[in-house]
Amino acid sequence: xxxxxxxxxxxxxxxxxxxxxxxxxxxxxxxxxxxxxxxxxxxxxxxxxxxxxxxxxxxxxxxxxxxxxxxxxxxxxxxxxxxxxxxxxxxxxxxxxxxxxxxxxxxxxxxxxxxxxxxxxxxxxxxxxxxxxxxxxxxxxxxxxxxxxxx
Amino acid sequence: xxxxxxxxxxxxxxxxxxxxxxxxxxxxxxxxxxxxxxxxxxxxxxxxxxxxxxxxxxxxxxxxxxxxxxxxxxxxxxxxxxxx
Numbered sequence: 247x248x249x250x251x252x253x254x255x256x257x258x259x260x261x262x263x264x265x266x267x268x269x270x271x272x273x274x275x276x277x278x279x280x281x282x283x284x285x286x287x288x289x290x291x292x293x294x295x296x297x298x299x300x301x302x303x304x305x306x307x308x309x310x311x312x313x314x315x316x317x318x319x320x321x322x323x324x325x326x327x328x329x330x331x332x333x334x335x336x337x338x339x340x341x342x343x344x345x346x347x348x349x350x351x352x353x354x355x356x357x358x359x360x361x362x363x364x365x366x367x368x369x370x371x372x373x374x375x376x377x378x379x380x381x382x383x384x385x386x387x388x389x390x391x392x393x394x395x396x397x
Numbered sequence: 398x399x400x401x402x403x404x405x406x407x408x409x410x411x412x413x414x415x416x417x418x419x420x421x422x423x424x425x426x427x428x429x430x431x432x433x434x435x436x437x438x439x440x441x442x443x444x445x446x447x448x449x450x451x452x453x454x455x456x457x458x459x460x461x462x463x464x465x466x467x468x469x470x471x472x473x474x475x476x477x478x479x480x481x
Contacts, residue, residue, distance in 0.1 A: 291481045310480070311410055311473050314457040339480060351481045371481065379454065380480030381411030393412040394479035
């Protein structure tokens with residue numbers, strides 16, 4: 247049925263644990279057949295070992311309102327495609343624990359030319375930080391935790 | 398005039414779940430309840446909420462405080478976002 251075909255299935259951006267360098271490498275390799283692309287831009291968010299007083303963050307445990315986050319991400323995706331000359335775009339965010347040094351966000355945008363790729367990448371990352379209902383519990387090395395808040 | 402109560406799932410995320418001690422519960426709200434009224438009645442039910450910062454999602458959107466929640470499947474209390 248044509249109406250069913252039109253319905254865009256909501257993409258799930260969440261994966262368990264850290265985003266591996268292998269996943270990123272595979273994703274880059276998957277674009278080698280798309281020869282209309284002339285520029286990729288990639289943003290990687292990494293868990294930082296912040297020190298708060300005498301405690302150091304050893305990991306962030308991520309939770310999310312996944313249905314809402316995926317719905318909101320779909321809107322951000324549509325906005326990015328309408329604002330910038332993009333060929334494709336991929337986003338992954340971690341759920342669960344990611345140790346300091348691990349990658350927790352992977353944004354990958356591709357375009358015929360660099361300017362659109364730069365602009366779209368920034369737009370997508372800023373909007374992810376501001377609009378996705380994702381929560382981060384910063385776990386301290388010696389026990390205890392605090393809740394992260396994006397600025 | 399008679400108002401009917403609707404049972405709605407209320408979900409608590411992040412530090413809110415930690416403070417309240419549960420992740421979700423089923424609560425009854427009268428027809429015509431606004432987001433602002435939800436806030437008031439949840440603060441009475443869970444006094445810890447009074448000092449915490451959060452927004453209320455109705456299904457998957459964040460409506461204005463005056464919006465009426467009739468017909469929604471679920472409410473979610475969202476503390477400050479920390480993605481990325």
